[in-house]
Amino acid sequence: xxxxxxxxxLIVDGAGPPPPIRRLVPGGAxxxxxxxPPGTITAPNGAGGTGPTVERRVSALPAAQVAxxxxxxxxxxxxxxxxxxxxxxxxxxxxxVLALIGPSGCGKTTLLRSLNRLTELTPxxxxxxxxxxxxxxxxxxxxxxxxxxxxxxxxxxxxxxxSVFDNVAYALxxxxxxxxxxxxxxxxxxxxxxxxxxxxxxQDNLDHPALRLSGGQQQRLCIARALxxxxxxxLLDEPCSALDPKSTATIEELIVRLREEVAIVIVTxxxxxxxxxxDKVGFMYLGDLVEYGDGDRIFSxxxxxxxxxxxxxxxx
Amino acid sequence: xxxxxxxxxxxRTKPVESSRNWPLMDRLMLACxxxxxxxxxxxxxxxxAYMAYRGLEFLRPALFIERPNAxxxxxKSGGFLDPLLxxxxxxxxxxxxxxxxxxxxxxxxxxYGRPFWLARAVESGVExxxxxxxxxxxxxxxxxxQEQLLGFLSFEAEGGSVFGRSFFTAAAMMSLIxxxxxxxxxxxxxxxxxxxxxxxxxxxxxxxxxxxxRVLLPSLRxxxxxxxxxxxxxxxxDTAIVVILLGGTLQLQGYGDVPGLDVLRGTGSTxxxxxxxxxxxxxxxxxxxxxxxxxxxxxxxxALNFLVDWIVRRDPTKAVTAAARR
Ligand SMILES: Nc1ncnc2c1ncn2[C@@H]1O[C@H](COP(=O)(O)OP(=O)(O)OP(=O)(O)O)[C@@H](O)[C@H]1O
Ligand SMILES: [Mg+2]
Numbered sequence: 001x002x003x004x005x006x007x008x009x010l011i012v013d014g015a016g017p018p019p020p021i022r023r024l025v026p027g028g029a030x031x032x033x034x035x036x037p038p039g040t041i042t043a044p045n046g047a048g049g050t051g052p053t054v055e056r057r058v059s060a061l062p063a064a065q066v067a068x069x070x071x072x073x074x075x076x077x078x079x080x081x082x083x084x085x086x087x088x089x090x091x092x093x094x095x096x097v098l099a100l101i102g103p104s105g106c107g108k109t110t111l112l113r114s115l116n117r118l119t120e121l122t123p124x125x126x127x128x129x130x131x132x133x134x135x136x137x138x139x140x141x142x143x144x145x146x147x148x149x150x151x152x153x154x155x156x157x158x159x160x161x162x163s164v165f166d167n168v169a170y171a172l173x174x175x176x177x178x179x180x181x182x183x184x185x186x187x188x189x190x191x192x193x194x195x196x197x198x199x200x201x202x203q204d205n206l207d208h209p210a211l212r213l214s215g216g217q218q219q220r221l222c223i224a225r226a227l228x229x230x231x232x233x234x235l236l237d238e239p240c241s242a243l244d245p246k247s248t249a250t251i252e253e254l255i256v257r258l259r260e261e262v263a264i265v266i267v268t269x270x271x272x273x274x275x276x277x278x279d280k281v282g283f284m285y286l287g288d289l290v291e292y293g294d295g296d297r298i299f300s301x302x303x304x305x306x307x308x309x310x311x312x313x314x315x316x
Numbered sequence: 317x318x319x320x321x322x323x324x325x326x327x328r329t330k331p332v333e334s335s336r337n338w339p340l341m342d343r344l345m346l347a348c349x350x351x352x353x354x355x356x357x358x359x360x361x362x363x364x365a366y367m368a369y370r371g372l373e374f375l376r377p378a379l380f381i382e383r384p385n386a387x388x389x390x391x392k393s394g395g396f397l398d399p400l401l402x403x404x405x406x407x408x409x410x411x412x413x414x415x416x417x418x419x420x421x422x423x424x425x426x427x428y429g430r431p432f433w434l435a436r437a438v439e440s441g442v443e444x445x446x447x448x449x450x451x452x453x454x455x456x457x458x459x460x461x462q463e464q465l466l467g468f469l470s471f472e473a474e475g476g477s478v479f480g481r482s483f484f485t486a487a488a489m490m491s492l493i494x495x496x497x498x499x500x501x502x503x504x505x506x507x508x509x510x511x512x513x514x515x516x517x518x519x520x521x522x523x524x525x526x527x528x529x530r531v532l533l534p535s536l537r538x539x540x541x542x543x544x545x546x547x548x549x550x551x552x553x554d555t556a557i558v559v560i561l562l563g564g565t566l567q568l569q570g571y572g573d574v575p576g577l578d579v580l581r582g583t584g585s586t587x588x589x590x591x592x593x594x595x596x597x598x599x600x601x602x603x604x605x606x607x608x609x610x611x612x613x614x615x616x617x618x619a620l621n622f623l624v625d626w627i628v629r630r631d632p633t634k635a636v637t638a639a640a641r642r
Contacts, residue, residue: 118519148521158512161535170517176526222516229520 054272056296057256060279066095069233069263070115070150075129077110077119084110086287087129092233094263097255099278099295101271103310106284108267109155112235115265116150117143133233144175151231155238155267157218159210159225164202167210167221168192171229188228196224197250215242223251227258234258236266240273252277271311275299283307364614371611374604384566384590390602396609398567399590403552403616405483405579406562406586410490410551411498411544417491418498419533419540425499426506427528446496450489451556457489458560471571471581479563482571483580486561493554494547498540505539506532541627549620552613555588564589587613 070092077085085107092098092115100108110119117138119125131138138146160167165182168189173179189206193199198220202213210221219242226234236255240248255264255277268274274281274295281298283291283306291298291307302308335346382395421438429435461469462480470482509532517527558564563583570578585593587609592598594606 116519118515121515121518144521144523146521147519151521152519154512154516154519156512158510158516160513160516160531161509162531170522170530171520175523176529225516225520 054275057252057276061095061260065260066093068093069134071130071132072111072115073130073132075111075114075127075131077107077114077125077127079110079122079126080124081126084287085114088284088289090282090289090292092263092265093280094232094261095259096279097259097264097266097277098280098282099274100265100267100282100284101269101274101310102284102290104269107287108284109237111284112152112237112265112267115233115235116147116152118147118152148229149231150233150235151226151229152235153219153223153226153237153239155241157215157222157242159213159218159221161209161211163207164193164210164213164221165189165206168225168228171225192224192228193221195227195254196220197247197254198224216244216247219243220247220251223254231262233263233265236264238267238269240268240270248273271299271313283310285310364618367607367611367614371607371609371614374608375611376608379605379608386566390605393602393605396587396590396605396612399585399587399609400612401568402483402558402562402584403586403588403613405584406487406490406558407548407551409483409487409580411494411547413487413491414494414498414547415540415544418495418543419502419536421495422499422502422506423528423532426503427524427532442496442499445492446500448492449556450493450554451560453489453492454557454560457485457557461485461488461561469581481561481563481583483562483582483584486557489557489561490551490554493550493557494544497547497550498543501539501543501546502536505536509535538627538630542624545620545624545627549617552586552616552620553588555592558586558589559592562586562589564593566590566593587616 068091072088072090075085075088075090076083088111090098090111100111102108110125113119114127115131115138117131119127120143133141133146133150160170162170165185169182169185172185172188190199190203193202198217201217202208202221210218213221219239223236223239240251243251252273255266258264259279266274266277278295280293281295282289283298283302283304285306291302291304293303298307299311302311335343338346376395379395380400381397383397384394384399385392387393421442425435425438458480460466460480461482462478464476464478466480466485467478469484469488470479473479513531514527517531518524522530562585563569564585565583566585568579568582568584570582572578572581591606591609591613594602594609596603596606598606
């Protein structure tokens with residue numbers, strides 16, 4: 001296993017203007033293109049298009065805007081004695097999006113869930129190693145506080161059996177309180193729905209049961225719900241697997257926009273998506289963090305053979 | 317292409333497969349199922365039709381507003397206003413006592429359930445209550461409520477012995493009849509809420525208490541109402557507790573001087589005990605009154621059944637039923 005070489009990457013990132021961005025062409029060697037002007041957002045290529053010409057949505061932020069928020073240290077998680085995460089050390093930073101990639105069952109979800117201590121809810125799950133949020137061990141934090149600050153969107157959409165409005169409003173209210181009332185919450189709720197790209201579809205039926213939405217709409221509702229709580233760290237477990245290209249683009253744009261304020265970890269099976277949105281990529285395999293580094297480097301010049309094999313599947 | 321905007325499609329393909337090509341055995345089984353279902357239906361309708369036929373001819377509006385009298389002359393023995401009120405009071409009191417206890421029990425067992433042995437003990441406790449014949453509950457209640465300490469729930473006869481019979485004491489035991497039904501349906505409701513819904517709430521930093529109050533309980537309205545309506549039916553239909561713990565007095569007899577409370581501390585009867593008393597088996601021996609009251613009782617039971625159906629169908633939280641309604 002390679003230890004994260006983040007210090008080296010940080011220096012590269014921080015040196016002067018953003019580095020050139022590699023555009024990956026199928027079957028060919030990566031060609032270097034100049035980075036788009038800051039803030040430019042490139043539209044994704046359609047799935048059935050001419051070919052996956054993958055471009056970064058935006059270039060990396062200057063180092064001054066990057067700050068570490070969370071860190072795992074030799075994190076090991078087992079379910080009933082069977083190890084699912086085997087000693088992972090990983091930083092999570094505001095200002096850079098971290099994508100976790102890897103084959104199914106390699107422990108991505110497990111790692112993500114441990115960051116806000118959701119693994120505790122699985123009775124068989126056991127853990128060693130430290131998880132740190134702003135230099136505080138998460139075990140010392142009140143778990144409800146931790147989860148308000150570190151919010152999660154799940155692999156499966158899981159809206160509450162209540163109205164669309166209440167789903168988002170619930171996240172905004174204090175614990176079990178009914179206050180603030182609906183009128184006062186209308187603005188933040190619609191704002192969250194708008195950011196998740198769902199507002200135009202639901203604004204006339206905010207009182208409809210959320211379970212009547214389509215799967216993709218439900219997922220965007222869950223994203224809106226997670227955003228509404230104004231988290232400091234946002235964990236996204238395959239947020240776009242049920243979404244159409246347009247909604248996916250909306251979410252990806254949201255992610256790169258949010259990264260300046262929120263530390264974002266996204267798990268994805270879509271390597272092109274990982275390349276489009278992520279500044280840092282961690283490749284996991286059978287519970288190990290095999291390789292961690294700049295997204296561009298992982299995809300163009302992976303150091304480990306397993307990474308190269310996996311990444312080749314998407315781009316080669 | 318037509319110019320007018322196309323109407324939504326109306327055609328439907330049948331979701332039922334034809335059994336014509338099934339093996340003989342399967343077709344026989346299907347026939348048996350069909351016969352069993354139809355005969356249950358026929359029996360139900362036979363009961364309703366026969367009772368309606370026998371009862372409705374004796375049912376007069378006056379019966380609902382006249383108080384009953386113990387008179388051998390049937391023209392003077394009055395109607396069944398008091399038993400009807402007795403049924404209503406007892407049903408409402410019994411379920412009002414049962415709902416909070418039952419919901420709390422169900423939530424605790426399903427959502428907390430620690431320590432494990434205590435949860436199992438509570439479960440078997442509820443099962444034992446469910447399995448206890450109501451006559452045993454009645455006798456047990458009589459022993460308990462004749463305790464001097466609980467005298468305020470009924471009244472003290474001359475000489476200081478506690479009578480132990482009143483709406484309070486009968487309702488307390490009646491609530492035990494409804495309790496397991498409400499516990500059962502509430503637990504089922506809780507178990508039908510997938511774990512990831514709770515997880516979604518915890519992931520927003522909500523406490524377990526907030527999750528139960530704002531996410532779980534609101535979607536339990538239908539199961540709780542279903543259990544309650546079933547429990548009401550059982551309470552309205554029980555005789556043993558009425559005969560033993562309600563005193564079985566034909567009219568409502570209050571005790572004490574607080575208006576309202578006096579009725580609840582006093583004795584009375586219900587439609588079931590009224591039917592029993594007036595049936596050919598009872599002392600009153602006025603079968604026509606018994607039939608008339610039985611029809612009313614049956615109507616109450618059927619109404620409660622439809623209420624259950626309606627509640628379940630109306631449940632806004634169930635996406636499936638909502639879709640079916642469209
Ligand atoms: N609740 C659980 N109980 C027991 N084992 C579990 C549980 N959840 C996950 N595992 C095991 O842990 C390992 C990692 O699972 P995890 O869900 O983290 O994988 P993943 O990388 O998210 O996969 P996918 O890409 O398919 O979502 C798997 O081998 C899985 O069988
Ligand atoms: Mg997963």
